[in-house]
Amino acid sequence: MSNCYFSVERAGIYTTFQDSGYDFLQHFGVTTGGVVDNNLFRTANKLLGNDDNEPVIEFAYQGPKLKLEKGNVQIAITGDVHFIISKKSENYTDTLGKCFQTYQLHEGDIIDIIATKSSIYGYFGLLGGFKLNKYNSSGSTLVRSKIGPNDGRKIQENQLIEFNKESQNEKLKQISFPTTDKSNVIRVIEGPQENFFSLETINQFYNSPFTISKSADRMGIRLDGNQIISKQSRNIPSEGIIKGSVQVPGDGNPIVLMVDHPTIGGYPKIATVILNDLVKLAQLSFGKEVSFEKVSIETAENLYYENKNNLDEIFKSIKNYNN
């Protein structure tokens, strides 16, 4: 047992260790996994001064409630998250926490990540990182395949979460992170099997909105709306797939594949959500309406590069603050 760890008083709904995911394993049937929201993941590690790919805790809807049993450590939460810090030295008075800034926790302190607000995924990171058994140099948990840290499982109530090193007296940092674009237009590029669909069906796909169904998770986001029926076969010879692909199964309800997608799939794909908008889509909760807009691959690439540069600019605004 290491000498710094939290205990888990409440695990939350879907709480896992994640980093950027697995490379070079998809041909063995192991999916990429990794964080859903790469922007928030990168920001957490930047704030804490960690390596870019240091694993963090990802939570969805309700997060975990953790007690720092041993050690002192600086932490940060990124996202749109309602959380409370209760310090032992203040007789456990609840203090509302702010996202996008670091906090110093001391032995005995409690952090309660109550819920994400108008989004789904949030991130909890700490200085120096968690102590994990990595698989193929990744700290990403694939729950369905039982691969990765924590024996490939979600974080459980009453377990301990060890971390690598104590931190104390480090400067506290904050960053002003822009509020995310709240428009419900999701941009896509043409999918590899768009020609499986009639012109009329394609127009319908782009002109009528869809609703995010309850069946939305790290594997895929199922959409409700007008059924999109292929004019050709409802299956293709299975082929390698990537996140963002909009596959259309026989029932006509499209599924946008997310980070834990199966490695190959046999449904025709009408479109691919651009990387820049995939995070936005994944953060929308069920019942929200979205509509698709087609852009060129060049536009998609430029938006991706722009977003990356913007984020690097935002990181320059990290500054110290006094508690």
Added chain:
Amino acid sequence: MIKNVNQISEQAFLLDFGDEVTREINQNVINTFNFISKKMQKNNPLGLKNCVPSYNKLLIHFNPSKKNKDELINFLNGIERLQTESSVNIDEVEIPVCYDEEFALDIKDVSKKTKINEDLIINSHLSTQFFVYMIGFMPGLPFMGDLETNLNVPRLMTPRLQVPSGSVGIVDKFCVIYPNQSPGGWNIIGRTPIKLFDKNKIKATLLNPGSKVKICKISKKEFLEIQKINE
């Protein structure tokens, strides 16, 4: 060889080797996959993240940047002239399968549908020299062909929610083995006690795309013995 290089997203190309599903086309896919895999191992100058062979396509997933994209296009365009020649996979694996009633959940139905008796179905399975077209869907699951007798059985109308791990399933001329318990719609005719995916091993999968596979028949007693050793 490569018929088309389609960019399907900011981070992926899908190489098209033809419309049909044949061993010849798939062997081309696998040769190209092996060629690119070797590139990936050497400090990965092209920013590749994944290379995924399937029946007649090869997915190339890369870290999106202008430089990576331009270099990848050059590299992919050059492949045809390079010799991806038969880096023929010589690995041949024997997999023991028990066809006892308790494991062969669908063999009676298959027999009824095809009007081929159970022994002939098993014999056809045993005499086939299988070839692994691809591995995927879940960790370590091989898609193998071609059954010596095309039994032409379709998928189950309603997929099972839980197929026991090690189950051997057939659909048309193909055969899969489920490495772990999983939902699935294939017709189950037997079960293997062998682990096809072991995350604790350096090489986690027993098979590779392109591997040759022979099935041998074992009794329930042998099944249990092998299972015990493998635990």
